[in-house]
Amino acid sequence: MMCKKIALCLMVLFNALTVLGQKEVLKFNRDGKFKIVQFTDVHYKYDDQANSQISLDRINEVLDAERPDFVMFTGDVVVSNEAFKGLDIVLEPCIRRNIPFGVIFGNHDDEYDRTRAELYDYLSQKKGSMMPAREGEVAPDYVLTVKSSKDKNKNAALLYCIDSHAYTQIKSVPGYDWIKFDQIAWYRNQSKEFTKQNNDIPLPALAFFHIPIPEYKDAVMEDKNRLFGVRGEGVACPTTNSGLFTSIKECGDVMGTFVGHDHNNDYAVMYKEILLAYGRYTGGNTVYNNLANGARVIILQEGERKFDSYIRLAGGEIESRISYPGSFN
Secondary structure, X not given: OHHHHHHHHHHHHHHHHHOXXXXXXXXXXXXXXXXXXXXXXXXXXXXXXXXXXXXXXHHHHHXXXXXXXXXXXXXXXXXXXXXXXXXXXXXXXXXXXXXXEEEEOOOOOOOOOOOHHHHHHHHHOOOOEOXXXXXXXXXXXXXXXXXXXXXXXXXXXXXXXXXXXXXXOOOOOOOEOOOOHHHHHHHHHHHHHHHHHOOOOOOOEEEEXXXXXXXXXXXXXXXXOOEEOOEOOOOOOOOOOOOHHHHHXXXXXXXXXXXXXXXXXXXXXXXXXXXXXXXXXXXXXXXXXXXXXXXXXXXXXOOOOOEEEEEEOHHHOEEEEEEEOHHHO
């Protein structure tokens, strides 16, 4: 009996710690849907607002058309000094519409007048931010819960938000950095606890980070893997594989991962039953881009390991509609 009481107390504590800082409840609507809009690589320049304006136009148009339940910015949001002022401008469309949002960083956000930690703290305090308060020295990874439409106390889906860093600090391994072992351990522990709470059944989950993992490159090297969308450049990923994908397979909760970074890619490809997808470049003409800017839309279905996704562009144009897993069978 004592062991059961201790276990119950630990579960209550875990629930409290998990949602710490989750200022609003994300939940499926009465039709069992939860809609996410992914904006990526906004590359907003406060000192070049003319060339940045198209990104704001697209953000406003997409939000009006989709009316999402949540917005995820997957890195390289601001790329100039006066970073706080730039963030204010980019996030204003979400804040004005009372749409909750989360942000993860890319390899460029902290190259100017603010550190990663300063940017994170500023964002976590803004109205509508779902980002928990920072407790350590670095910008943390975080997981958001999406509640059931039928029971506000029941977790129905998870959104993992992971920092993929920038560039390696090891001279013999140049290029982009990798997701670290302690981050993977954090993910595994979160997944394990949520699975335990759900009668040992993994919850449907998605993961968001900026720089693609090496499996994005592996997936397109195999001709058998069906691909939807534009593949306009190579995969700029770490040259060293730290094992996140293997942990995702072992834990069994994440159905798909969503990244940015490569501006001319917006494709989605199935790899070993996990969807590896890019968002659509959202930025203006402040950096290289050969695709018209837009956003990715993701619609989760409550109680099922299924979701729909597509790319929304200007003027109501929609491309690359897919259903997971049906489109890839």
